Amino acid sequence: MAEVILKKVEKEYPNGFKAVHGIDLQIKDGEFMVFVGPSGCSKSTTLRMIAGLEDITGGEIWIGNKCVNEVPPKDRGIAMVFQNYALYPHMTAYENMAFGLKFQKTPKDEIERRVTEAADKLEITDLLKRKPKEMSGGQRQRVAVGRAIVRKPEVFLFDEPLSNLDAKLRVSMRVRINQLHRQLKEEGQPATMIYVTHDQVEAMTMGDRICVMKLGEIMQVDTPLNLYNKPANRFVAGFIGAPAMNIVKGELIKKEGRLAVKIDALELELPQEKAKKVEAYVGKNIWFGIRPEHIKSHETHSNEASNYASGNISIIEQMGNEEFVYFDIQGNQYISRLNPDRIKKLNLSEDYSFWFDMNKCHIFDFDTEENISL
Amino acid sequence: MKAKQESQINHQEVNDLLENDMLLRKRRIRRGKINSAVRYAILIAVGILMLYPLVWLIGASFKTNAEIFTSIGFMPKEFDFSGYIRGWKTSTEYTFATYFANTFKIVIPKVILTVISTTVTAYGFARFKFKGKKLLFSILIATLLLPNVVLRIPQYLMYREFNWLDSYKPLVVPAAFAVDAFFVFMMIQFMKGLPKDLEEAAVIDGCNSFQVLWYILIPMLKPAMISVALFQFMWTMNDFLGPLIYISSVKKYPVSIALKMSMDASTLVQWNQTLAMSVIVLIPSLVVFFIAQKHFVDGISTTGMKG
Numbered sequence: 196m197a198e199v200i201l202k203k204v205e206k207e208y209p210n211g212f213k214a215v216h217g218i219d220l221q222i223k224d225g226e227f228m229v230f231v232g233p234s235g236c237s238k239s240t241t242l243r244m245i246a247g248l249e250d251i252t253g254g255e256i257w258i259g260n261k262c263v264n265e266v267p268p269k270d271r272g273i274a275m276v277f278q279n280y281a282l283y284p285h286m287t288a289y290e291n292m293a294f295g296l297k298f299q300k301t302p303k304d305e306i307e308r309r310v311t312e313a314a315d316k317l318e319i320t321d322l323l324k325r326k327p328k329e330m331s332g333g334q335r336q337r338v339a340v341g342r343a344i345v346r347k348p349e350v351f352l353f354d355e356p357l358s359n360l361d362a363k364l365r366v367s368m369r370v371r372i373n374q375l376h377r378q379l380k381e382e383g384q385p386a387t388m389i390y391v392t393h394d395q396v397e398a399m400t401m402g403d404r405i406c407v408m409k410l411g412e413i414m415q416v417d418t419p420l421n422l423y424n425k426p427a428n429r430f431v432a433g434f435i436g437a438p439a440m441n442i443v444k445g446e447l448i449k450k451e452g453r454l455a456v457k458i459d460a461l462e463l464e465l466p467q468e469k470a471k472k473v474e475a476y477v478g479k480n481i482w483f484g485i486r487p488e489h490i491k492s493h494e495t496h497s498n499e500a501s502n503y504a505s506g507n508i509s510i511i512e513q514m515g516n517e518e519f520v521y522f523d524i525q526g527n528q529y530i531s532r533l534n535p536d537r538i539k540k541l542n543l544s545e546d547y548s549f550w551f552d553m554n555k556c557h558i559f560d561f562d563t564e565e566n567i568s569l
Numbered sequence: 570m571k572a573k574q575e576s577q578i579n580h581q582e583v584n585d586l587l588e589n590d591m592l593l594r595k596r597r598i599r600r601g602k603i604n605s606a607v608r609y610a611i612l613i614a615v616g617i618l619m620l621y622p623l624v625w626l627i628g629a630s631f632k633t634n635a636e637i638f639t640s641i642g643f644m645p646k647e648f649d650f651s652g653y654i655r656g657w658k659t660s661t662e663y664t665f666a667t668y669f670a671n672t673f674k675i676v677i678p679k680v681i682l683t684v685i686s687t688t689v690t691a692y693g694f695a696r697f698k699f700k701g702k703k704l705l706f707s708i709l710i711a712t713l714l715l716p717n718v719v720l721r722i723p724q725y726l727m728y729r730e731f732n733w734l735d736s737y738k739p740l741v742v743p744a745a746f747a748v749d750a751f752f753v754f755m756m757i758q759f760m761k762g763l764p765k766d767l768e769e770a771a772v773i774d775g776c777n778s779f780q781v782l783w784y785i786l787i788p789m790l791k792p793a794m795i796s797v798a799l800f801q802f803m804w805t806m807n808d809f810l811g812p813l814i815y816i817s818s819v820k821k822y823p824v825s826i827a828l829k830m831s832m833d834a835s836t837l838v839q840w841n842q843t844l845a846m847s848v849i850v851l852i853p854s855l856v857v858f859f860i861a862q863k864h865f866v867d868g869i870s871t872t873g874m875k876g
């Protein structure tokens with residue numbers, strides 16, 4: 196049983212810099228939680244406080260029904276995998292993995308059993324006699340994960356473990372870590388995993404839940420799909436998803452009894468459902484957000500009642516199965532995600548008509564940037 | 570059609586480029602050869618210039634006393650070992666073996682104490698936060714800049730109070746307190762270059778601060794520790810002033826003083842004996858240096874973390 200609970204956790208570095216501003220978070224037993232956010236948003240700081248490598252200057256951290264504020268790292272039931280692997284350079288892979296167990300006074304045969312078992316799981320059995328400098332980056336990271344596994348921790352902490360690997364290895368390691376999480380669950384010893392990354396693709400594919408952070412504060416905690424479909428605020432909306440959501444400044448107006456978003460001369464009508472939620476904002480400035488896949492071609496959606504707009508195409512990014520079309524409407528740039536098989540071949544500088552699927556749009560308060568259309 | 574033309578042009582261009590590249594590379598290799606020839610010539614010339622006194626010393630130690638001042642070349646007319654034999658016996662009641670033993674009684678504990686104390690002190694400065702650290706560090710640097718001579722007299726008075734005169738204590742004991750600021754400074758710099766992740770991983774694995782130092786840092790600090798040991802060994806071997814001030818009985822003299830003694834024992838200096846003993850005194854330093862050099866170079870490449 197290892198729930199991890201953060202209660203109003205704060206961190207002020209000795210130099211006076213306040214890195215974490217009182218965050219609350221509950222991570223369930225056996226959950227895979229991802230911390231994601233731009234560089235410098237205090238993901239690592241938070242993780243290191245959970246590990247006990249940084250003092251907590253305010254609030255409490257609980258691991259498995261115990262407040263661990265004053266508990267040293269080795270007694271917290273955690274294991275950590277570092278970005279730079281942090282393998283002891285003068286020890287072989289085997290010694291690296293066995294090192295922590297020796298300090299727990301684990302019997303020798305038990306150490307050997309656990310190390311070989313973990314090596315088996317990670318397919319590093321033939322590397323056990325090698326030293327870190329004789330291994331590739333991917334192999335080192337697997338040994339580092341192995342070193343964490345053998346301790347049988349209740350909580351695994353990962354700090355950007357894949358960011359030093361090349362793209363292909365990253366994908367395969369990603370899968371492997373996910374498998375590990377599942378495997379441990381099936382073996383009846385589920386481990387809570389907390390995984391820090393700045394890469395939103397990693398976050399989306401790995402996490403049971405994702406905690407999006409910005410400047411030492413939590414922006415939203417939810418499942419990957421909910422983050423994507425129901426971003427709580429403008430920051431999350433812009434951070435999750437690639438290409439990013441189109442977000443432009445607009446005004447909410449009422450016209451002939453119907454609500455519409457007005458962006459300069461462009462007026463987009465809101466469907467009844469959305470309109471009800473944002474009625475109070477009529478006459479005010481808002482941020483209007485719509486994902487690229489919800490701006491469609493008039494060729495595929497020709498019979499809608501309204502919300503067509505003509506844009507001047509500035510950039511076309513071909514992905515093969517889809518294309519990202521950047522276009523301008525009155526100085527605002529939008530991105531649309533289209534299926535090239537179902538429309539004519541587009542040319543640069545061409546005027547082309549798009550349809551905005553306003554059922555899927557988001558409206559954010561102009562000042563607080565909260566999502567008001569959920 | 571157009572595409573084909575393009576590809577032909579490309580082909581041509583690529584060929585040209587390749588040829589150009591070959592020429593350039595050949596030229597570079599030739600220039601490289603000339604360069605290295607010049608470089609080696611200069612190095613060899615300077616090397617001979619630097620080494621000649623040493624070579625002369627070795628040669629002269631086999632000459633007779635009369636020959637030393639009559640011939641310029643370093644090869645003796647015939648090898649005369651009497652310098653070694655008589656030199657070893659010395660003009661005192663002790664042989665050179667006693668003086669060597671004395672030297673090692675100073676050097677060995679001093680080197681060991683220096684390595685331990687500087688490593689621990691540097692660990693404290695490089696990795697811990699404590700009150701007054703800045704002040705202590707400034708004092709450390711200040712002692713680095715302080716000329717040694719200034720300290721001689723107060724130190725002498727202090728050791729006299731301790732009743733340590735005519736013993737090796739004044740020469741050895743200070744080393745246990747990391748008094749060589751230069752070594753501490755060097756060690757701190759080296760330690761700051763080591764990644765902290767490793768120590769954090771070790772803390773999570775259950776090490777306390779001393780275990781981190783012992784199991785993780787010291788293996789990585791080996792090159793720095795070896796250089797400290799090496800420098801301290803050589804400096805102590807060659808130290809003349811320290812023993813001269815504190816050691817008064819001949820029985821306790823180290824080789825550096827014993828050598829000097831052989832020069833003013835009588836009015837007629839037996840130069841061949843002095844030179845022969847100088848050669849012997851050089852041997853330990855040379856041996857230690859060549860042994861240490863290998864580890865020195867070995868150690869530097871073991872820090873590797875990233876791929």
Ligand SMILES: Nc1ncnc2c1ncn2[C@@H]1O[C@H](COP(=O)(O)OP(=O)(O)O)[C@@H](O)[C@H]1O
Pocket residue numbers: 208209210212214232233234235236237238239240241
């Ligand atoms: N030891 C430290 N002293 C002072 N400020 C620090 C220290 N470590 C990190 N910071 C600051 O805290 C903020 C968060 O850092 P970090 O947790 O490493 O961010 P992330 O991992 O999300 O990129 C950054 O602005 C960083 O400059």
Ligand SMILES: [Mg+2]
Pocket residue numbers: 238239240355
């Ligand atoms: Mg980080």
